[in-house]
Amino acid sequence: MTSQTIKRKIWxxxxxxxVAILHTLFAALVFGKVFLGLAQRGVFDTVGRDPMTxxxxxxxxxxxxxxxMGMAIHSLEQNSNFTSARAIGAGTLLLTILGxxxxxxxxxxxxxxxxxxxxxxxxx
Numbered sequence: 001m002t003s004q005t006i007k008r009k010i011w012x013x014x015x016x017x018x019v020a021i022l023h024t025l026f027a028a029l030v031f032g033k034v035f036l037g038l039a040q041r042g043v044f045d046t047v048g049r050d051p052m053t054x055x056x057x058x059x060x061x062x063x064x065x066x067x068x069m070g071m072a073i074h075s076l077e078q079n080s081n082f083t084s085a086r087a088i089g090a091g092t093l094l095l096t097i098l099g100x101x102x103x104x105x106x107x108x109x110x111x112x113x114x115x116x117x118x119x120x121x122x123x124x
Contacts, residue, residue, distance in 0.1 A: 012117045013074025019110045020067035026107075027063060031056035066111075073118070082121040089118025 028035070034056040038046045047053050069092075076082065093115035099108030 010077040012114045013070045013077055015114050016070030016073060017067055020063045020070055023066060023107060024063035027059045085118045085121040089115050092118060
């Protein structure tokens with residue numbers, strides 16, 4: 001069987017999108033009052049020096065970036081364009097390991113399957 005006839009399972013981008021959705025839903029549940037306060041203050045320039053507000057905003061923004069990354073990887077998977085998969089996988093793995101080391105009880109563990117999957121992709 002040639003590499004052309006092997007059907008690859010497309011899952012990495014979808015996995016990251018799912019993690020991003022869960023991340024964002026968790027942010028809404030945990031930081032709901034903080035986001036409500038931002039809205040009540042008019043959103044613009046409302047983070048200031050409050051560490052809880054900054055954490056909530058970064059949590060929300062990281063979910064968005066993760067979803068965008070998932071969409072891009074999903075597109076690469078659909079088009080079998082894996083030329084940069086290892087570099088993306090290595091970067092994702094390093095970021096994930098750093099996140100796990102800094103915050104072991106966080107959800108960074110959920111990015112490990114995607115990072116490893118990216119490192120294992122082969123170009124067609």
